[in-house]
Amino acid sequence: MKKTRYIFCSLALMAMVSQAQGKKIKKADTKFTNYSYASAIQSYEDLVEDGYTEEEIFKNLGNANYLNANYQEASNWYGQLFQLGITDIDPEYMYRYAQTLKSLEKYTASDVWMNKFKTARSNDQRALAFGNNEDYLEQIEERSGRYELKNLALNSKVSDFAPSFYGKDLVFSTARDSGRISKNIHRWNNGAFLNLYRAKGDDQGNFTSLEKLDRKLNRKTHESSTAFTKDGQTMYFTRNNSDNGKFSRDEEGISRLKIYRADLIDEELGNIVELPFNGDSYSVAHPTLNNDETKLYFASDMPGTAGESDIFSVEINKDGTFGAPQNLGPQINTEARETFPFVTGSDILYFSSDGHPGLGGLDVFATDLKNDSGKVINVGRPLNGEEDDFSYIVNEETKKGYFASNREGGLGNDDIYGFLEKEPLDFTCHTNITGVVKDKKTGDLLANASIKVYDTQKNLVASSETDANGAFAMEGNCEDGNYRVVATKTDYDEGDKIFATVNAKDATGIEVVLAQSDKSAPVGTDLAKYLNIEPIYFDFDKHFIREDARISIDKVLAYLREYPNVKVQVRSHTDSRANDGYNMQLSTSRAKSTAAYLVEQGIPEGRISFEGFGETQLTNDCSNGVPCTKEQHQMNRRSEFIVVE
Template identity: 70%
Template sequence: MKKTRYIFCGLAVMAIMANAQDKKIKKADSKFTSYAYASAIRSYEELVKDGYAEEEIYKNLGNANYLNANYEEASSWYGKLFALKKADFDPEYIYRYAQTLKSLGKYNESDEWMQKFKVAKASDQRALVFDQNQNYLEQIEVRSGRYQLKNIGLNSKVSDFAPSFYEKELVFSTARDSGLITKNIHKWNNGSFLNLYKAVQDDQGNFTNVDRLSKKLNKKTHESSTAFTKDGQTMYFTRNNSVDGKFERDEAGVSRLKIYKATLVDGEWNNIEELPFNGDSYSVAHPTLNKEETKLYFASDMPGTKGESDIYVVEINKDNTFGTPKNLGPRINTEARETFPFVTDSDILYFSSDGHPGLGGLDVFATDLKNENGEVFNVGRPLNGEEDDFSYIIDVETGKGFFASNRKGGQGNDDIYSFVELKPLDFTCNITIAGIVTDEETRAPLSNVAINVFDNDSKKLSTIQSDENGAFTLETECKEGIFKIVASKNDYDEGESTFVIEKGGDVSDVEIKLTQVDKSAPLGTDLAKYLNIEPIYFDFDKYSIRDDARASIDKVLAYLSEFPKINIQVRSHTDSRANDQYNQLLSDNRAKATAEYLIEKGISSDRISFKGYGETTLTNSCDNAVPCSKDNHQLNRRSEFIVVE
């Protein structure tokens, strides 16, 4: 029963009637438009063998195979379609072709077609999500390796999927032979209609007593996707539109899906009634309940649906009536298929989608319903793969669960797999912001710059300092809107950068340029005091630069290098010992030695003058008439650096 789940996506395909008069083409088109895809595929393939190579045949063969999840075949026919090199193809064919390429592991080629899809339909949610997550394979890889899988023994040679927990049993949908004649063969894919089965799992994880859930529930229609209340007395399930228990189509040839409710009476499911928000012109399917059983989540293509099927929620009132269904919105729903929702007791929504970036076909995704701005995560390999992965359920306390897949190596078309979640998903959502801070004039990177991120309400979200290369990388909470980075550093004006973040997208290559503030010392300033450095002292009766003085002079040197327009005069002094003439000569030598040190270190001689003052400007009262200690005399043997221009 290949790919019956697509019926439960509420998928309606536009029928494109060929204009050719050939009876074979008309017959094939008739099968396609009546959703007899399996038969239509065979008829179209016969036409191709007869030499027909028309656009509509390739389109319909691509779509018929795509809707039966024959992705390799679909990819081949879509490839032939685009080889015709027409310019007016519906962008949806481009998207489907990109999806089929993923299922063949051709991710680079798929991404190239997604780029074409983005150009053709830039406002499409799928194009926007792809544009914001072009490193999606790397992101998926980070979340991969968290599951241990096992193909369980209850699977048949056809389709088995849509598992659900019911007390100690596992309830699931299956297309295994019901023993009925061809009336129960569905034209979509020539498979048996689906029935609900149950199985008991023993302590070793083996399934026994596999049998129909209920004879009253299983009719000549599809039954699938169950959800049970915790007391085990109420069940919600999916069924095709029917009359007197028989499969019924609408005027467009589609048998829509509806959610029904049943109650357990004396061990049998009775009181079967459809929910009030069902409709005859759209499908409603795949029910799941929240922990409090106050909300029912489901998939539908009802009016207001963004894509082929969306996830909805409806309130269950205390009197067992229902509110108005609400679409979960563009964070979750795209223009493609979002289906098979499952909500855990901690309000984590798992669902399948081929609209969010994935590995191919339907992938399982998860998001935290408590966080309106929360990210949608692909749960990664090995649970997701190149084919369809769907109908995920989990017991969060044990980390054990089930899902269905049509991956290679299974027993049937779709198999149910058990899994153990080795590591839960981290739903903490952060945005990564990376960039560099540079000097506006020199373009040199600036280190130790304080970086602060603010939201649109001027709330500080995060702070960090730039590294030695001027680079910074920081994380902040997932929020959409306008953000601002403010960078600040001593001797610079503040700089900032404003940007918009949509749907939790990371931001890179932010460059903030800071303008240096001219904080040069005013005329007449002694730089030794201005820079708060140790004084430049000399030994008694000497003018050589002492080792302890070099560190202070180097700071003056750095300042002069930073402010190239500053000119100084080195002024040197002596103590009062020795005669005035000798002290004048000694101070001249000290001033000259200090100036030469700066010149040797790279400061232009045009910027430095020097002068000795002998003992004429003592810093204390230690003149010739006053006896003083060596330490007090030392205070007068010094050099100063006076700003003169």
């Protein structure tokens, strides 16, 4: 029995009956409209075999299979729907097609259709969640491997799900043959109606026997999803609309779900009453209590629901009355299905959803109700998989719990699995901050740049460094507000970027540009001294550049290339030997030849000037008539490189 859990029947899409089609199509459409999905699927498939390829047939075949969790078949029919080339198909079909592709582990193809869905419905919570978590598969893998699973011997060949704790025992919903199965077939999927069973447990956590619960509880309707108070005196459970204990439908042909409360005195059931916030035009189901039993959480498609079903809470007053139901809001609820809530003693809400980024079908998610950010976390593999995973419960003290899944390898359509949680989820709220650092002029990505993030109070929030590709990734906090990313790197001026965090959403695609620092020498500087190079000497009575001098000049050349705005004047000098006029001419020739060498190496002429000073600026006392050594005279035969701009 796969999908009584989907009997939020306002979820189902009403078929558009085409007057132009024959009796076979009308008959199939009638079955679909009346939620006889199992029978409708067969009728539509017969039509396809007869050559019918209408849009509505593919839509209804996709939806009927989707709502029965036959995702492979649903994917096939949605695929054929889009192959028709119709341009105005409701984007909801894009979303469902993407979901079914996930269940086939075709994640790349699924992401293609999710991007189409995001384009078509940019403000949809599911589109926003996908856009903010396009690396959702990597995030899920990071949280995977925390559970050990085992299938339970209590499972049958049909559907078993919705476990709940009842002391040492486990109460669950099942479609197993009660001996009257032929009389109790539900046309949604041709499965038996659900009943509640109890698995007796021992001190070691083993289940020793099974028994069906009281006949007052199990009627000719679906009963599922129970919750018990700690003292065992009160039970909440889900049941379909009924007429004198028999399955019934409203004027639209829908059998709504309702939550009931019952007293348990010495395990005897009595005083079964319907909760006051149920309705005849919507469903309310899957109750669970918080730790102090002051709130009841449930799933519903009542007015105010964002999607096909949302999670709500309602206050339980001391006198046993109830407050007004409150929707848990867009951080938790999407336009798809959020269902099967369970609240732990530490106020962690677990629920199943096919609206948040997952692996396919329904996945189990968790959120810390104490944290206002409402960050929703996928609990990861192996608990979640490509099919439906739902009705999660856990004992926080023992770390043991149960959930249901229709994954391959099970005994029935849905099986209950036991698990041991080996590692807790980290509910510390983080936002991902990612981006790159680039050179402002060249656009090159800059590796090894230091990254720091500050809040508006200049408190350091996170720090990191860019990798070899100039990218950075950090975890920030979830508080709403503006933040500043600051990037620094040697030989670059500091750069920054402002971003905002809203509703704990990640900040991605941040780009910080850095301009190279202008560390050129100030005007008046002699580059020979600034660069700590050997002096540029000339031979006696010569103006050509010596080979040993080229090494020093090439260092000046490299500097001029690094700082293209710098202009220099080459100043050349002689010793005091020979007359003053000759020396002035010789020094000018030396300055000119040095400047020419720089120009020959590619430095523009406009950046290089030259001037000869003869023997007017000696570096020692070797003036005219003063006896000096060759070495002392050599110190005066030189060129300087003075920064003039």
